[in-house]
Amino acid sequence: MSTRHPNPQHFPSYRNPSAKQKPTFSTDPQRTQAARAFHHGAHTYQDVRPHYPPEVAELIAGAHRVADIGAGTGKLTESLTNPTVFAVEPSPDMARVLHHRLDVPIIRATAEHTALADASLNAACLAQTWHWVDVAAASAELDRILAPGGRVLLVWNTLDVHADPWILRLSRIMHSGDVHKPGFYPEYRAPWTLDRELRLSWTHELTPEQLHQLMHTRSYWLRNNEDIHERMTHNLNWYLYEHMGFSPGQKLHIPYRTDAFVLVREAKSRD
Numbered sequence: 001m002s003t004r005h006p007n008p009q010h011f012p013s014y015r016n017p018s019a020k021q022k023p024t025f026s027t028d029p030q031r032t033q034a035a036r037a038f039h040h041g042a043h044t045y046q047d048v049r050p051h052y053p054p055e056v057a058e059l060i061a062g063a064h065r066v067a068d069i070g071a072g073t074g075k076l077t078e079s080l081t082n083p084t085v086f087a088v089e090p091s092p093d094m095a096r097v098l099h100h101r102l103d104v105p106i107i108r109a110t111a112e113h114t115a116l117a118d119a120s121l122n123a124a125c126l127a128q129t130w131h132w133v134d135v136a137a138a139s140a141e142l143d144r145i146l147a148p149g150g151r152v153l154l155v156w157n158t159l160d161v162h163a164d165p166w167i168l169r170l171s172r173i174m175h176s177g178d179v180h181k182p183g184f185y186p187e188y189r190a191p192w193t194l195d196r197e198l199r200l201s202w203t204h205e206l207t208p209e210q211l212h213q214l215m216h217t218r219s220y221w222l223r224n225n226e227d228i229h230e231r232m233t234h235n236l237n238w239y240l241y242e243h244m245g246f247s248p249g250q251k252l253h254i255p256y257r258t259d260a261f262v263l264v265r266e267a268k269s270r271d
Helices: 028-039 042-048 054-058 092-101 135-145 165-174 208-216 226-243
Strands: 065-069 084-088 121-127 146-159 192-206 252-265
Touching: 042 092, 042 208, 054 192, 054 252, 121 135, 135 146, 135 192, 146 165, 165 208, 165 226, 192 208, 208 226, 208 252
Parallel strands: 065 084, 065 121, 121 146
Antiparallel strands: 146 252, 192 252
């Protein structure tokens, strides 16, 4: 459905979309604290966070043993058709929902310390996860657990704030992570190098009420207090119903983009 609405670019408070390659944290403890916010709210996460386009799982379709690290509620896990799939997830709430949804072995661990055996995998996936990890430690752990020829799949679903100005302002109100510029590349450490990338644009259908739920799955919401929640709820209600003129229950086509990257080990030079 096409919707005509005011252009947020005309407002004095308008700021351009992010030009960052990744989220930034002032300290490692700040990054860790933000990531721990996801230790609750798993049912809402499962209800309103989008799934991944099928092309993502196809990037590692030939791998026999795969681990989905930071699996959450299994949004990517459920699309993996590989013969053997493990889920690695540190959050007890996320792991509980995942356990009820999918029949896969679940390991309560982090990307930096997976508890998986040396050279035991052919591929590892990290969806909506890599920006929360210690890149050096996670890169080394992936090198340990992946067999020769193993691949790493890094994936992000993000609101496409460049698709329409109203989505950019929505992302700012929701604190929804306008942190990756189009065409960004993730940071990683040796021995990994980029082998392949996938960029997709698509839409996810949500109602205004579900956009509120989506806001409740963001790290900023999860780690803040009731006063902040009240302010965010008021701001989003005003934006959706008064400023944009949407109706309760109205189906909105929310633009998303997917950025996926396949990493392989660097070829060793021959002396």
